[in-house]
Amino acid sequence: MEFSEYFPVWGSMTPQQQQTISASLVSRTVKKGAVLHSGGAGCTGLLLIKTGQLRAFILSKEGREVTLYRLFDRDICLFSASCIMRSIQFDVTISAEKDTQLWVLPSDVYKQMMEQSACVANYTSEIMASRFSEVMWLMEQVMWNSMDRRVAAFLLEEAAIQAADRLPITHESIANHLGTHREVVTRILRYLQSEGMVRLTRGAVELTDRAKLETLGSE
Amino acid sequence: MEFSEYFPVWGSMTPQQQQTISASLVSRTVKKGAVLHSGGAGCTGLLLIKTGQLRAFILSKEGREVTLYRLFDRDICLFSASCIMRSIQFDVTISAEKDTQLWVLPSDVYKQMMEQSACVANYTSEIMASRFSEVMWLMEQVMWNSMDRRVAAFLLEEAAIQAADRLPITHESIANHLGTHREVVTRILRYLQSEGMVRLTRGAVELTDRAKLETLGSE
Numbered sequence: 100m101e102f103s104e105y106f107p108v109w110g111s112m113t114p115q116q117q118q119t120i121s122a123s124l125v126s127r128t129v130k131k132g133a134v135l136h137s138g139g140a141g142c143t144g145l146l147l148i149k150t151g152q153l154r155a156f157i158l159s160k161e162g163r164e165v166t167l168y169r170l171f172d173r174d175i176c177l178f179s180a181s182c183i184m185r186s187i188q189f190d191v192t193i194s195a196e197k198d199t200q201l202w203v204l205p206s207d208v209y210k211q212m213m214e215q216s217a218c219v220a221n222y223t224s225e226i227m228a229s230r231f232s233e234v235m236w237l238m239e240q241v242m243w244n245s246m247d248r249r250v251a252a253f254l255l256e257e258a259a260i261q262a263a264d265r266l267p268i269t270h271e272s273i274a275n276h277l278g279t280h281r282e283v284v285t286r287i288l289r290y291l292q293s294e295g296m297v298r299l300t301r302g303a304v305e306l307t308d309r310a311k312l313e314t315l316g317s318e
Numbered sequence: 319m320e321f322s323e324y325f326p327v328w329g330s331m332t333p334q335q336q337q338t339i340s341a342s343l344v345s346r347t348v349k350k351g352a353v354l355h356s357g358g359a360g361c362t363g364l365l366l367i368k369t370g371q372l373r374a375f376i377l378s379k380e381g382r383e384v385t386l387y388r389l390f391d392r393d394i395c396l397f398s399a400s401c402i403m404r405s406i407q408f409d410v411t412i413s414a415e416k417d418t419q420l421w422v423l424p425s426d427v428y429k430q431m432m433e434q435s436a437c438v439a440n441y442t443s444e445i446m447a448s449r450f451s452e453v454m455w456l457m458e459q460v461m462w463n464s465m466d467r468r469v470a471a472f473l474l475e476e477a478a479i480q481a482a483d484r485l486p487i488t489h490e491s492i493a494n495h496l497g498t499h500r501e502v503v504t505r506i507l508r509y510l511q512s513e514g515m516v517r518l519t520r521g522a523v524e525l526t527d528r529a530k531l532e533t534l535g536s537e
Contacts, residue, residue: 157454157457157458157461159458159461159462160462161462163461163462165457165461184443184444184447185444186444186445186447186448186450186451187447187450187451188448188451188454189450189451189454189455189458213436213439213440213443214436214440215436216436217432217433217434217435217436217438217439219436220432220436220439220440220443221432221433221439223443224403224432224439224442224443224446225403225404225405226405227443227446227447227450228403228405228406228446229405229407230450231405231406231408231446231449231450231453232405232406232407232408234450234453234454234457235376235407235408235453236408237457238376238384238453238456238457238460239376239378239408241457241460241461242376242378242382242384242460242497243378243379243380243382278461
């Protein structure tokens with residue numbers, strides 16, 4: 100597949116602009132676990148995912164993490180190119196959750212396209228609005244929902260992403276997604292197990308009663 | 319003052335566009351306490367503040383509130399016109415914290431300008447990025463900071479906004495800004511008083527040791 104088929108506003112660009120983009124695109128393959136963009140450290144560029152999965156998260160001074168959102172096939176990662184807008188005043192870390200193939204478009208080239216084309220500029224706004232919506236969903240979760248509901252919602256989301264009921268995930272990793280401590284997650288998972296919603300095995304959590312988890316997660 | 323002096327990208331627009339905007343602008347005066355835009359209820363339009371102060375917040379099903387950010391003179395409120403972008407999938411309530419004079423620009427007119435002008439579109443992105451940054455700051459506060467630090471940071475912010483050390487504010491109102499319960503705020507304020515950082519009087523909180531509050535708030 101070509102970049103033109105992945106980039107929704109390609110058709111709105113002039114041949115000259117298309118040529119500039121094609122000439123500056125870089126294909127990259129990154130291994131699961133690799134960090135693609137690290138907080139305030141420079142401007143990596145716009146990332147467009149061919150296949151794979153990325154995670155955007157924030158880090159506390161003490162190294163605690165909270166997942167903001169995930170990016171999948173055909174998604175665009177804007178905050179790895181945060182220097183395209185001076186008002187983006189926060190640091191996001193991007194890592195690969197699966198082996199991922201992607202294109203990198205240098206920030207200055209993209210910025211130039213935004214300045215030339217209302218269509219590209221509005222598309223960029225839509226991407227940002229979409230990430231903003233995900234962060235607002237998280238904000239509501241954090242503000243109004245107790246951690247047991249957030250764990251239930253996380254397990255269901257994870258099961259949907261992996262299309263499986265058995266999730267090979269550690270308690271530590273769940274804690275890092277949700278911005279809490281491993282001990283808290285372990286206590287909640289044991290409670291969920293005692294209620295028949297999950298089964299805990301070494302290195303995995305198995306969903307055994309989705310309906311009950313859904314009721315808890317959306318309460 | 320004219321709208322053209324408040325709207326930074328006015329000069330980049332065609333005379334035709336300027337005329338369209340001028341013809342559709344509505345001047346409004348709202349009283350302190352008025353709700354200008356309520357969550358998912360329609361699309362109020364873009365608000366541009368002449369003088370005054372607005373508050374953007376989210377509401378839980380139970381009526382709890384959390385302040386996302388404040389808007390001051392010359393600020394633009396984008397999320398009261400959330401229908402200009404389909405990817406804005408969250409509800410924000412906007413109310414007046416002071417008597418406020420503002421312009422309302424209908425959403426469809428603004429959307430048309432965004433589609434015609436890369437400059438207006440990029441300006442819109444910058445506004446959104448700026449609000450996004452404020453929400454991310456809040457997210458970090460909520461995730462990593464304990465409530466006593468958040469109360470300290472809130473009191474300092476409020477003192478800066480009001481340019482006063484004596485804040486006529488109730489414990490209930492502080493709780494609504496921070497998304498917690500009045501009892502929690504009262505307990506923390508009493509602790510801050512016992513440490514000499516504030517003095518509590520009927521209907522007011524007085525900052526008595528800013529340096530100590532700043533140390534706590536930025537820890």
